[in-house]
Amino acid sequence: MNRESLAYWLHAFFHEWLAEQRNCSRHTVLSYRDAWKLYLQFVARRHHRPVSALKLDELTADEVLAFLKHSESERRTSIGTRNCRLAAIRSFFRFVADREPLSAMQCAAVLSIPTKKGPKPEPDYLDGDEVAAILRRPDRSTPEGQRDHALLALLYNTGARIQEALDVCPSNIRLTAPAQVKLYGKGRKARICPLWPETAALLKALLERQPRPYNEPLFVNRYGGPLSAAGARFKLAQYVRAAAYDSPSLRKKRVHPHTFRHTAGVQMIAAGVDVTVIRNWFGHVSLDTTNHYARANIETKRLALEQVDRSTRPGSPPRWRRNPNLLAWLDAL
Structure with missing residues (x-):
């Protein structure tokens, strides 16, 4: 397989890196696979040609950003799902960057794409x-x-x-x-x-x-x-x-x-x-x-909240007003 082809790098990433060297779980591999299927199909549509004809240098940071925007606006995915797909893409480019110096600039641009912050709702629970x-x-x-x-x-x-x-x-x-x-x-x-x-x-x-x-x-x-x-x-x-x-x-x-x-x-x-x-x-x-x-x-x-001193709660009289001896002493001044 041609070392410069996209197929070579994807095969090495999924089979050699995720499965053999890192021993990732089947669920992690499938999650990364699904993210890459969606990403490659998106890029292929934008370039008007089949996935098999795509090249590694066409998977630029701009394409990744466009894909993430498409995922949120068109596919209505959550911010969490968007970040998971970005993680799958960045993991691949981190793998390539360590092995292909000629792609270092392209990989660095993708790796610089930040995760997106979203609301953190309180977890639902049952009584x-x-x-x-x-x-x-x-x-x-x-x-x-x-x-x-x-x-x-x-x-x-x-x-x-x-x-x-x-x-x-x-x-x-x-x-x-x-x-x-x-x-x-x-x-x-x-x-x-x-x-x-x-x-x-x-x-x-x-x-x-x-x-x-x-x-x-x-x-x-x-x-x-x-x-x-x-x-x-x-x-x-x-x-x-x-x-x-x-x-x-x-x-x-x-x-x-x-x-x-x-x-x-x-x-x-x-x-x-x-x-x-x-x-x-x-x-x-x-x-x-x-x-x-x-x-x-x-x-x-x-x-x-119940542990808070009652004397400090709103509506309680100040401490000095609850001490009649202190009040009498002040009145005698």
């Missing part, structure tokens, strides 16, 4: 009654309902990301006391999360009903293949709609699998768990991410 209403909805008499109930309980118990939970194999679970599960998060970092006895019992019952090979995912679809994140989101949406009849407040909330992670984090903060413990539990790289849960919990804020 105890809402969680209970959702967990009551799966029909546990059916294999599918039993699977969904166990999955939702695992998400709530561990605060796992949806793909972390879907990747759990029987080999990752310890059902005897102390029950625990090993999760693999971003960057393939492993962490151990304890399980409530109730959650361990649900997983044990699921395995007894639907035995799984030791190193294959526990949660499967109706065809016996691994349950996808899209499938889990679809089923959760059904349960949330049904649970809204018992808990009307759910109608005002946008509930997705990650909401259970936010819920677990907020409830731990409210229970007084140290943020460093929560960071390790959730696999956060930075405490700033964990502190997001503290900012979200209005009850924690209310309790903190």
Whole structure:
């Protein structure tokens, strides 16, 4: 393959760099792949020729900026999605810059494109009654309902990301006391999360009903293949709609699998768990991410407000007016 061709560099980036040298997860590779498919198709349309005819030197910083603008204005992607696609593009040009000096200026121009700052909304979370209403909805008499109930309980118990939970194999679970599960998060970092006895019992019952090979995912679809994140989101949406009849407040909330992670984090903060413990539990790289849960919990804020000295609150008389002896002394002057 011609070293100067775009195909050569893309093949080396995806197969040699991401897959072999960096050992990135399949989900990272697929995310980068999708971003590059959209980018190459966009550039090909602007140049009025097929993707196969594009050259590396045509993928300029101006083309990247135009693609990002198109993603936001035409495809209506969020700022977060826009930044993820930029990260995939910059990763490729960083790879090329280290290996092709003649493209250094082009790569530097792309790498100088900044990520875009956007609003940081407080994470949505559920209260105890809402969680209970959702967990009551799966029909546990059916294999599918039993699977969904166990999955939702695992998400709530561990605060796992949806793909972390879907990747759990029987080999990752310890059902005897102390029950625990090993999760693999971003960057393939492993962490151990304890399980409530109730959650361990649900997983044990699921395995007894639907035995799984030791190193294959526990949660499967109706065809016996691994349950996808899209499938889990679809089923959760059904349960949330049904649970809204018992808990009307759910109608005002946008509930997705990650909401259970936010819920677990907020409830731990409210229970007084140290943020460093929560960071390790959730696999956060930075405490700033964990502190997001503290900012979200209005009850924690209310309790903190109650600790403020009442004498300093608006409407309270100043300290010197509450001391009659001091007032008498001042009047005698």
